[in-house]
Amino acid sequence: MTGSPAVHDVVIVGGGVAALTAAWELAGAGRDVVVLEAGDAVGGMLRRGTVAGVAVDLGAESFATRTTGVADLVADARLAVQLVEPRPGGAHVAFRRRMGRVGRAPLPRRALIGMPADAAAADVVRVLGRAGARRAARERDLPVDPAVFEGVEPSLAELATARFGAAVTARLVEPLCASVYSQRADAVTLSALHPALWGRFQELGSLTAAVDALATHARAGSAVRGVEGGLWRLAAELEMAALRAGAVIRTGATVREIRTTSAGADVVLDGETLVAREVVVATGPASASRLLGVAAPVAAPVRLVVAEIASAAFDRHPVGSGVIAAPDVPSAAKALTHVDAKWEWAAAALPAGAHAIRLSARDAAAGGLETPAEIAAAVRTLTGVGVNPADVREIAPVSWSDAVVTPEVKVAAAAAAATRGIRLLGAVASGTGLASVIPHARAVAAELLSHPTPSEGVRHVR
Numbered sequence: 001m002t003g004s005p006a007v008h009d010v011v012i013v014g015g016g017v018a019a020l021t022a023a024w025e026l027a028g029a030g031r032d033v034v035v036l037e038a039g040d041a042v043g044g045m046l047r048r049g050t051v052a053g054v055a056v057d058l059g060a061e062s063f064a065t066r067t068t069g070v071a072d073l074v075a076d077a078r079l080a081v082q083l084v085e086p087r088p089g090g091a092h093v094a095f096r097r098r099m100g101r102v103g104r105a106p107l108p109r110r111a112l113i114g115m116p117a118d119a120a121a122a123d124v125v126r127v128l129g130r131a132g133a134r135r136a137a138r139e140r141d142l143p144v145d146p147a148v149f150e151g152v153e154p155s156l157a158e159l160a161t162a163r164f165g166a167a168v169t170a171r172l173v174e175p176l177c178a179s180v181y182s183q184r185a186d187a188v189t190l191s192a193l194h195p196a197l198w199g200r201f202q203e204l205g206s207l208t209a210a211v212d213a214l215a216t217h218a219r220a221g222s223a224v225r226g227v228e229g230g231l232w233r234l235a236a237e238l239e240m241a242a243l244r245a246g247a248v249i250r251t252g253a254t255v256r257e258i259r260t261t262s263a264g265a266d267v268v269l270d271g272e273t274l275v276a277r278e279v280v281v282a283t284g285p286a287s288a289s290r291l292l293g294v295a296a297p298v299a300a301p302v303r304l305v306v307a308e309i310a311s312a313a314f315d316r317h318p319v320g321s322g323v324i325a326a327p328d329v330p331s332a333a334k335a336l337t338h339v340d341a342k343w344e345w346a347a348a349a350l351p352a353g354a355h356a357i358r359l360s361a362r363d364a365a366a367g368g369l370e371t372p373a374e375i376a377a378a379v380r381t382l383t384g385v386g387v388n389p390a391d392v393r394e395i396a397p398v399s400w401s402d403a404v405v406t407p408e409v410k411v412a413a414a415a416a417a418a419t420r421g422i423r424l425l426g427a428v429a430s431g432t433g434l435a436s437v438i439p440h441a442r443a444v445a446a447e448l449l450s451h452p453t454p455s456e457g458v459r460h461v462r
């Protein structure tokens with residue numbers, strides 16, 4: 001005899017950190033929650049790899065402290081992870097000098113997306129040179145073209161060049177935009193990338209003044225924290241917390257289609273359909289677009305490699321926690337993280353003489369960064385350290401095919417989800433990064449909890 005299928009309170013499609021956060025929150029409040037993850041493990045872009053016998057992150061490796069979202073979740077869900085500060089070295093930028101040589105300098109201490117709060121500061125002059133810094137210093141007194149605020153916003157690259165000069169764009173804004181946001185500065189706007197900075201610019205009429213008002217005194221890139229042992233542990237602990245709260249988590253469960261009905265939705269997997277009162281899509285942007293029936297351009301993948309490098313020269317942390325490269329630096333990598341220079345726990349875990357170096361490909365489709373020779377070449381160019389192919393001992397490569405959110409997808413997915421009564425989580429809804437994704441997932445869960453379920457009377461609220 002076959003009865004009617006069970007109706008779940010909430011089915012969450014995707015098993016990344018956004019999904020796990022919402023699942024913990026909803027299950028803890030007594031909702032019947034099922035998480036459906038296509039892969040063979042949850043965590044999404046929080047993933048563990050191994051080099052030199054040490055667990056390292058193959059996806060996100062730190063979180064921004066611009067919100068307290070991650071720390072609040074760790075405390076509220078009692079996750080058994082220890083949040084840690086990176087070592088204070090800060091990162092460097094590599095840029096092309098006039099004669100074609102590659103120069104390197106620490107990133108300016110007070111800047112946002114590479115735009116300096118004080119162009120005369122010594123660390124800014126070191127990157128831009130005297131002429132570039134003098135030009136950048138004029139920004140404070142330049143009048144603002146009213147068209148900029150009246151619907152004809154230029155790209156970030158055009159805006160930065162018009163305000164600060166070409167050197168700021170080439171040596172600071174473009175490399176930061178590419179490495180931190182995985183976006184091209186000529187393809188994004190400041191209002192989309194950093195709404196708070198855009199708001200201050202409108203208010204103050206100067207980007208220098210706006211950055212000055214918002215930038216902390218910390219070195220760029222240091223307003224982040226990590227997790228002892230790797231950020232992948234956050235997802236592992238969150239999975240345990242969601243399971244303890246009563247969520248059902250299924251892996252190898254690819255959702256092919258969501259059919260909304262008057263009572264909720266049918267969630268279609270291969271050979272099976274789940275019925276839910278509420279459906280939450282918490283996948284990457286491309287997958288969300290497919291499930292929501294949105295035709296929008298999809299961004300390029302993100303490819304990186306973590307390698308073990310045996311070189312005593314790295315014992316001295318020659319480029320601090322790492323390097324980001326200006327677009328004209330001839331390298332297959334756009335950024336390098338010296339993992340054990342950045343994280344004390346990694347230094348303590350690695351064997352003597354071994355270093356963990358993480359390289360992000362400039363162009364995921366272009367090849368390179370595969371062989372020891374290619375990796376050694378990129379490390380040499382970005383750090384100036386004479387690394388040989390034989391020094392590259394172990395390589396852990398990874399490619400993220402659904403990581404980058406384009407503004408078009410964000411707008412189209414939000415509209416389609418709203419029309420169909422589907423909740424949307426993750427970077428496609430909240431913006432990239434755990435500092436945005438986690439608080440947003442909790443807010444959506446709270447909103448869902450504000451609607452009673454048919455059997456609410458017998459449920460216990462946490």
Ligand SMILES: Cc1cc2nc3c(=O)[nH]c(=O)nc-3n(C[C@H](O)[C@H](O)[C@H](O)COP(=O)(O)OP(=O)(O)OC[C@H]3O[C@@H](n4cnc5c(N)ncnc54)[C@H](O)[C@@H]3O)c2cc1C
Nearest residue numbers: 014016017018038044045060061062255283287426433434
């Ligand atoms: C290389 C890299 C470095 C990063 N570094 C940082 C960093 O240092 N700090 C930071 O804050 N952020 C960083 N990010 C961004 C951050 O990782 C993401 O914003 C965040 O992890 C997104 O989580 P999510 O749960 O929304 O999505 P995801 O982690 O993408 O999870 C989505 C899940 O949905 C599953 N899925 C997709 N389609 C389906 C389907 N049809 N059915 C079932 N399941 C499906 C996928 O398999 C995946 O597991 C980085 C990202 C990358 C790629």
